[in-house]
Amino acid sequence: MPSIHRQSAMPTVVTKPAGPRKERVVGFVKGEVTGISRPANIAESWALYDFEMHARACAECRNPYDVHRSGRQLCDEGHRLAQQVAHFLYMKRDGEAYSTEEEDRQVVRVEIQPTYEEARGLLRAIERGIRHRRQFVSMDRSYHIAPRLPLRTKNQKPVQPVQVEQAPALPPRPKGNHEQYEWPASPRQAVINVAKRGSLYESDMEEQRRNFAKYNIEVREPSHRDMREHRHSGYYR
Structure with a gap:
């Protein structure tokens, strides 16, 4: 009986030479993240809007950054509106606007509408004025100052205040006969000796x-x- 030779096929694993293994590199932001970002709130939005609308229509306040660089000043109304903006916001050298008040001890970056070019120019002018020590927007309020007194001469004597003695007020007159009041006696005449x-x-x-x-x-x-x-x-x- 012819013998049947059974050929068995063993599974073979084909291996390819592995190339150099690439290591994953996880990157982290340098420095600690200490700031947050948010849109402008209601008070900040109104301050930006008021100055933006005024600067677009005012020839003295249009393009406030160029106004500051040329040494000119804003008009009275524009300066008042600029004070409101500077009360809420300021700008750093990175060109971003920040709130003057921190939240949870963190710096707050405020997002301004891209169409507010005049308001952004104002913040840039304020930041440039701080760097160059040329204050563009004064935060001091105006107070009424009374005229000063003329200077005294060396021979002028100080004026002594005059003291005026007022007589004691008399009690009110009686309205009816049932009320009695003791009126002060009339001054006595001088007795001649x-x-x-x-x-x-x-x-x-x-x-x-x-x-x-x-x-x-x-x-x-x-x-x-x-x-x-x-x-x-x-x-x-």
């Missing part, structure tokens, strides 16, 4: 008193009848 006048003065006063008691002086006026008679006689003519 007669003893200092001398003996001659005393004798004269004593004589006047005796004569006054001796004579009864009466003052009479002419009657209407006497006046008519004298008038007809021509006495009063």
